[in-house]
Amino acid sequence: MPRKNQALDGVNERFLEAMNNIIAKRTTEVTNISQFAESLGSNASAITQIKNPAYQRSVSLQMLTKLCERYDVNGHWLLTGKGTMFGEEEKDMLKTIMNRLEVLEKKVGD
Numbered sequence: 001m002p003r004k005n006q007a008l009d010g011v012n013e014r015f016l017e018a019m020n021n022i023i024a025k026r027t028t029e030v031t032n033i034s035q036f037a038e039s040l041g042s043n044a045s046a047i048t049q050i051k052n053p054a055y056q057r058s059v060s061l062q063m064l065t066k067l068c069e070r071y072d073v074n075g076h077w078l079l080t081g082k083g084t085m086f087g088e089e090e091k092d093m094l095k096t097i098m099n100r101l102e103v104l105e106k107k108v109g110d
Contacts, residue, residue, distance in 0.1 A: 003098055010081055012050055015059045018073050019047070028071070040066040044070045 049055040077083040
């Protein structure tokens with residue numbers, strides 16, 4: 001039986017996509033679903049229920065928040081599917097701002 005809210009289905013799909021990406025890259029200490037779930041304050045059973053539409057379980061706000069904070073996942077992408085999975089866009093904006101501040105500091109110093 002499919003979930004009733006397709007928007008939440010999209011969030012679940014992107015959550016699972018991010019999880020698979022994080023585990024596959026092995027750039028963190030997380031190498032399996034149990035470790036991933038634990039890193040978000042949850043357990044493997046919760047992930048299994050999110051993966052299986054029969055349970056009709058959605059990712060909790062707490063897990064989404066921890067995913068974004070701990071693994072630099074782009075919250076906008078996670079909720080809407082727009083943008084990039086990881087926070088590259090935000091990092092690029094921050095670099096641009098920092099560069100502009102350096103230019104301004106040099107002008108003020110002259």
